[in-house]
Amino acid sequence: MVEVFPTLLDATKVTLFLSVLALVLAFALALVLAFIRYFKIAILSPLVQLYVSFFRGTPLITQLFLVYFGIFTLNQFLTKLSPTYAVVVTLALNSGAYMSETIRASFASVDQGQIEAAESLCMSKLQYMRRIVFPQAMRVALPSLFNSLIDLIKGTSIAFTIGVTEMMACGIYEGSRQFNFFEIYLDVAIIYWILSIILSFLQRKLEKALNVYQ
Structure with a gap:
């Protein structure tokens, strides 16, 4: 576990890159979708509702295969792109659907009297x-x-299925090479756990800062 941990930690850079890039795209998409649903824009609002229902109701890995083996094969330019782009697009589309509902609900929570x-x-x-x-x-x-x-x-852990070498892919490779699957997968789980703890800590700090500002 100690020997492989630095290698997995280095692969975390790819995991974070995928996550941050997908987050930026997902947030921008979610804002647009939330505005459409919040103002009940004709024609667009039912389409957004259908989009949200589809991406919330289907598995992430299925969506990745639809994007990479489906959409990305429809155009010659897209077929030349790295699988990394397919992962980012899929994560952004999936997360954007969830985030749009969160943002829409938060819009609705604002007192109507102020509006x-x-x-x-x-x-x-x-x-x-x-x-x-x-x-x-x-x-x-x-x-x-x-x-x-x-x-x-x-969610970036599914990227290995189309050949993107992020942390999970690195763990699978090292496990296959050394046949120490339990120890290496435990390392992977610990790193994901640490990242979650760090983000939860940052969330609490940001919430306190916003409350003080308010």
Whole structure:
């Protein structure tokens, strides 16, 4: 366990890279989807609801295979891309579906009276969302968004199925090479656990900072 741990820790860089990149894309996507659902935009809102239902109701690994062996084979440019992009896209689409519901619910938690007051002052939707709804909603959504980040990090473990060498893939390789599967997989589990503990700690710190600011 001690011998292989540094090797697995080095592979964590790929895991974190996949997670952070997917998080940025997922958050941007989730905001757009949440706005569409929150304002009940005609035609788009039912489509978003269908999208969310699909990605929340199907396994992540199935979605990865659909993206990599399906969508990425439809275009010559996409077929030349690294499997890493398929992993990032899949994680972003999956996490974006969950995060959009979290953000939409946090939007709905803001007192309607504040919105009516903003409209009485002739604020546009964009203005009162930016100045009133969004700052309050993010405080409510913060714990769930951090949970989504933790799920993203754990979700990167499926990347090995299409040849991306992240931490889980490294663990499988080392296990096959040394036949010490239990010890190496325990190392992998410990690293995932440590990352989750660090993120939970950061979440609590950020929540306290926001409460003091409020």
